[in-house]
Amino acid sequence: MILSTKGRYGLKAVFELALNYGLGPVSLKKISDKYDISESYLEQLFAKLRKDGYIETVRGPQGGYMLAKKPQEITVGMILRALEGEMTTSQCISKDVCSRESICATRVIFEKIENSINNVIDNITLADMYEEQKNIFTEE
Template sequence: MRLSTRGRYGIKAMFDLALHGGDTPLPLKAIAERQEISEAYLEQLIASLRKAGLVKSVRGAQGGYLLACPPSEITVGSIIRTLEGSLAPVECVAEGEEFAGCEKSNFCVTRGIWEKIKDSIDSVIDSITLQDMLDDYEKLNMQDNMYYI
């Protein structure tokens, strides 16, 4: 039940954009270096984030990436779901699956469990925004002046 690197790197990259980004685009290279992610790999991930409308890109020299919305409007859930798909513990409770894979019946005893797990994960990750992370970061930094990431 671990998240893959896609989701983890995605969160790191988006947080980096929220922290270091502004009006001018942030080149992929800078994000990749700060977050210690391979540039070519991060490029694939950020392409998904762009297609999902979470970041905007500026092509050409001096180009790069920008958050598509203010940090307070981007949830951790939208980032993770974009890069990992539904966070359902089993196929049959993922979005748009509609009992897929339950060939023997259209309902089962265990399905209720998986639904509860999925709902609780969703409610946690949809309630956290990049702004919340920035606030946490500020608080941590204030305590002892160390650079946390």
């Protein structure tokens, strides 16, 4: 399973909003320049995230985007699913019943992999990402 640019870029952009949480809105230009992502692509990603209630827009000359919730209330899984859809390791896992389930040796493995991925992304918040980054830079 490989994340598309939607998930990778969207998570970076939302993380930038988390870094600026409580400091006011962040412009698309600032995010675009920092991460080298086109503003129009960011607009598309943010439209989905705004629709799902993770970010909000502030209009006007000092406007931009901000998190709609606290960084500790938004998980990586929430952002990735909003942009990518459900995370799955195999098409057979997403089906309720598979005709080969009784003889399939790999289904159990794919389920374990998927459960592990979901466990990780659902238990890391934007606040956790901030703390991890802070620790990396203080260790150097």
